[in-house]
Structure formats: C-alpha cells, structure tokens
Amino acid sequence: MGKTYAELLEDVKGSVKTVSLEECKRRLEAGEDYTFVDVREKDETRAGYIPGAVMLPRGFLEMQAEQKLPDKKANIIVYCAGGVRSAFAAQALQDLGYARVESANPGYVRWKDMRYPMETPPDLSPAQLDRYARHIMLPEVGEAGQEKLLKSKVLLLGAGGLGSPSSLYLAAAGIGTLGLIDADVVDASNLQRQILHGTSTVGVPKVESGKQRLKDLNPDIEVISFEERLTSDNVDRVFDMGWDVVVDGLDNFPTRYLVNDASIWKNIPVVHGSIFRFDGQVTTFVPKDGPCYRCLYPEPPPAHLAPSCAEAGVLGVLPGIIGTIQATEAVKLILGQGEPLKGRLLMYDSLQMTFRQLKLRRDPECPVCGEKPTITEYIDYEGFCSR
Amino acid sequence: MAITVRIPTPLRTLTEGKDEVEAKGSNIREIIDDLEGNYPGLKERLCDDKGVRRFVNIYQNEEDIRFLDSLDTAVKDGDSISIVPAIAGG
Numbered sequence: 001m002g003k004t005y006a007e008l009l010e011d012v013k014g015s016v017k018t019v020s021l022e023e024c025k026r027r028l029e030a031g032e033d034y035t036f037v038d039v040r041e042k043d044e045t046r047a048g049y050i051p052g053a054v055m056l057p058r059g060f061l062e063m064q065a066e067q068k069l070p071d072k073k074a075n076i077i078v079y080c081a082g083g084v085r086s087a088f089a090a091q092a093l094q095d096l097g098y099a100r101v102e103s104a105n106p107g108y109v110r111w112k113d114m115r116y117p118m119e120t121p122p123d124l125s126p127a128q129l130d131r132y133a134r135h136i137m138l139p140e141v142g143e144a145g146q147e148k149l150l151k152s153k154v155l156l157l158g159a160g161g162l163g164s165p166s167s168l169y170l171a172a173a174g175i176g177t178l179g180l181i182d183a184d185v186v187d188a189s190n191l192q193r194q195i196l197h198g199t200s201t202v203g204v205p206k207v208e209s210g211k212q213r214l215k216d217l218n219p220d221i222e223v224i225s226f227e228e229r230l231t232s233d234n235v236d237r238v239f240d241m242g243w244d245v246v247v248d249g250l251d252n253f254p255t256r257y258l259v260n261d262a263s264i265w266k267n268i269p270v271v272h273g274s275i276f277r278f279d280g281q282v283t284t285f286v287p288k289d290g291p292c293y294r295c296l297y298p299e300p301p302p303a304h305l306a307p308s309c310a311e312a313g314v315l316g317v318l319p320g321i322i323g324t325i326q327a328t329e330a331v332k333l334i335l336g337q338g339e340p341l342k343g344r345l346l347m348y349d350s351l352q353m354t355f356r357q358l359k360l361r362r363d364p365e366c367p368v369c370g371e372k373p374t375i376t377e378y379i380d381y382e383g384f385c386s387r
Numbered sequence: 388m389a390i391t392v393r394i395p396t397p398l399r400t401l402t403e404g405k406d407e408v409e410a411k412g413s414n415i416r417e418i419i420d421d422l423e424g425n426y427p428g429l430k431e432r433l434c435d436d437k438g439v440r441r442f443v444n445i446y447q448n449e450e451d452i453r454f455l456d457s458l459d460t461a462v463k464d465g466d467s468i469s470i471v472p473a474i475a476g477g
Contacts, residue, residue, distance in 0.1 A: 162477045251477040276474035277396045297473040301442040305432065312397075314476055347471070352406065358471065359449050 079104035122147030161319030162249025164196035232378035253300035254381035260293035
C-alpha cells in the first residue's frame with residue numbers, strides 16, 4: 001500500500017532542514033556564502049526572484065542539478081512559492097549527494113509580501129525569447145546577457161570588407177544599437193567581399209544599403225548611419241554617443257590613428273581588424289588597461305610604403321574571417337565573458353592557414369597612452385589609400 | 388647560425404615570394420644585414436637611420452624586440468624571427 005500525499009510530505013519535511021525567511025534575508029544581506037535555488041516554474045519566476053538565485057524548475061531538478069550546481073558541498077537554500085515544492089526539491093538534492101541543503105519556509109510569496117530584496121528577470125518579449133533562444137540557453141549569455149546585448153551600442157567604422165561580416169553578426173546577435181559610418185557608395189567591385197551589400201544596391205550609399213540589410217536581418221535593432229568620412233572635425237560628434245565598443249574596420253592609416261587617439265581620450269574599447277592580400281591582424285585595445293594602436297605602431301607609414309587595398313588586392317573571404325573575429329570580440333566585451341584579445345595580436349595567414357599570436361605590451365613611452373603623452377590633440381595625417 | 392625569418396605578405400615581393408627565409412647572425416642587426424645581402428631593399432623597408440621603423444615590429448619568437456634589446460637582441464639557433472608590419476586594409 002503506497003503512502004498518501006500527506007504522509008509523503010510529512011516524511012520529506014522530517015528529513016529536510018528548513019530555514020526561516022528572516023534568516024535567509026539576513027544571510028543574503030550579509031553576503032554569506034549561500035546559493036539560493038529557485039525551483040518554481042518559469043512563468044512564476046518571471047514576476048521576480050531572490051537576487052542571484054539559480055533557476056532550477058522542479059521538473060528539471062534532477063536532470064540539471066549537476067550542471068547548474070557543480071559543488072555538492074556548497075551551502076544551498078532551496079525555495080519555491082510556499083515551501084512544499086522546495087521541501088521535495090531539497091530531498092531530491094540530498095539524494096543526489098548535496099550535503100548542505102536547506103528548504104526555505106514558507107517561500108517566495110511571503111518573501112515578496114515582506115518586501116524583501118528581489119530581482120526581476122530581463123524583460124524580453126516572447127518574440128525575443130524565440131529569436132535569441134540559442135543565446136539564452138548558453139549559461140554564459142542567458143536572458144540577462146541577451147538583455148545586455150540588446151541594451152548595448154556598438155559603432156562600426158567602415159561598412160566594407162570587415163564591416164560587412166561584423167555588422168551582420170552583431171545585428172543578428174541583437175546588439176540594440178549599431179552605428180555605421182562610411183562615405184562611399186556600393187560599387188560592383190565591392191561585392192567580391194562586402195557581403196552586407198548586394199547587386200540591387202550598387203550605387204546606393206553603403207550606410208543606407210547596410211541599414212536596409214541589417215534591419216531585414218533583425219528589425220529589433222536600431223541602426224544609426226553616418227554617411228561621412230571620419231575626420232578630426234566630426235570624430236567628437238560621432239564618438240560621443242555612448243558607444244560601448246568601437247569596431248574598427250577602416251581601410252586607411254590616418255583614420256585608424258585618429259580612432260585610436262579618440263578612443264583613449266574617451267575611454268572606449270576598440271576591436272581592431274586589418275587585412276592585406278591574404279593576411280589579417282586582429283586585436284582588442286582596452287584604453288589604459290592594455291596597449292593601444294600607437295604602443296604597437298607609434299606612427300603610420302608614409303604613403304609610398306603603404307599600398308592600398310585597391311592596388312594590392314585582397315582575398316574575398318579574408319575579411320569574412322577577420323570581421324567575424326571582431327564581432328566575437330565585441331560580443332564578449334559586452335557580455336564580460338571570456339578573455340579578450342587584449343595585449344595579443346592575432347595574425348591570420350589564409351594561404352598557410354595558420355593563426356599565430358604575438359604579445360603586445362603597453363609602451364610606457366607611448367605618445368598617447370604613455371606616462372608623458374606628447375600627442376594631446378587630433379592629428380590629420382596625410383591622406384592616402386583613398387580609393 | 389641559421390635563423391628562420393618570417394616574411395609578411397607586403398615584403399614578399401623582395402624575397403621572390405618566399406614567406407620564410409633563412410638568415411645568419413648573432414643578433415637582430417646582423418640578421419637584417421644578412422637579409423639585405425640576399426634580398427636587396429629589405430633593410431630599407433625595416434629600418435631607418437634611427438633603428439626599426441615605427442610602423443614595423445620585429446618579433447623574436449613571441450616577443451617584440453623593442454621590449455628586449457632592440458636591434459642588439461641576441462638570437463640563437465632555432466629562434467623564429469617575425470616581421471610584423473602595420474596593415475590597414477578593411
């Protein structure tokens with residue numbers, strides 16, 4: 001003869017340690033080392049949960065516990081709405097070998113009535129939950145990370161070879177605001193590599209063609225276009241819009257130095273990518289925390305030693321690789337995940353199919369970010385490599 | 388002593404298209420002079436009268452020689468020297 005529900009509950013309550021909400025609040029506010037585990041269903045946690053709680057719905061508890069709670073010796077407080085599901089969940093965790101489990105009593109309904117600290121989940125619409133589902137299921141992104149992406153602003157310099165793949169992937173990732181600056185119009189000869197544009201937009205300004213394509217890929221985002229060349233005259237106006245990250249896919253030295261100097265003074269990280277024929281270089285410059293472009297190359301080469309892409313040619317796929325790495329770096333910076341390419345120059349050789357890394361160091365004598373800067377205002381270098 | 392020097396794409400016109408060449412010398416300065424003997428014009432692309440040009444970096448293995456002993460950086464058998472020029476294409 002099986003047990004009745006009442007008997008089963010009685011048994012479970014007898015074998016699980018309970019903890020009062022007052023004590024839970026005290027531990028939370030004292031910053032003591034406890035992991036709160038919310039075993040309610042998703043539609044319940046949507047209205048709020050205890051700050052920092054791990055979401056582990058009762059139905060998935062046994063399946064997901066070891067993934068979400070790797071330390072079986074951790075101090076765990078399980079809670080639900082009223083204390084029943086949490087008691088069963090605490091029992092299940094004990095059965096799985098978790099040594100220090102308590103069940104909060106009663107639960108979140110009372111917690112909320114007491115106006116104890118709570119957190120609400122990111123406010124993503126059902127359409128967003130669907131569109132970004134493959135991001136959200138990554139623990140390193142989750143709904144909170146996706147919300148960060150949606151609230152972030154990334155400025156893309158150049159809507160050409162590098163800017164094409166990076167803007168497409170950043171738009172797809174749901175970067176809420178993308179800035180696109182480029183003064184050119186789409187030319188048929190661009191289409192060998194600039195996949196942001198198409199045959200139907202030949203003759204159209206690149207920022208306009210790009211905006212159309214990005215909005216089609218993801219109508220969720222805003223695209224701000226600047227149909228102009230970046231110069232010392234407009235760099236302040238373009239940069240002072242609260243960008244979280246700048247992705248540099250420019251095609252010439254003078255502007256790259258301008259971007260570097262501005263980003264140091266305005267404290268904006270720059271994901272740098274550059275290509276030449278079959279080779280690419282990528283690195284991430286984080287102002288004052290890592291080297292800058294001038295630590296790496298203090299001055300641009302003179303025009304006669306700097307052949308342009310137009311003269312030199314470039315393998316069409318190459319910017320696809322480098323621009324995509326740039327987009328990856330931008331997303332990582334916004335999420336605060338992983339190791340950025342700070343202080344590392346990633347060199348790609350498409351013919352040999354090799355990736356190599358070189359160490360970059362901050363130069364204490366750097367003319368911009370060093371101890372005694374000698375460059376304190378924008379420099380307009382002699383223009384070259386214009387198409 | 389034979390040292391391997393990696394030649395970047397922009398300079399391969401001077402090395403008959405080779406992406407890696409051998410050079411002899413006990414420090415970077417000697418290596419560059421040896422390269423110049425075999426591939427005339429290369430030195431001018433790497434150095435000016437003050438030393439290594441400011442838009443080119445030379446690496447001994449994974450380290451920038453500017454943070455070692457610059458042109459006097461000693462090299463040994465088996466070292467790999469890389470020339471890393473600034474490139475700007477996008």
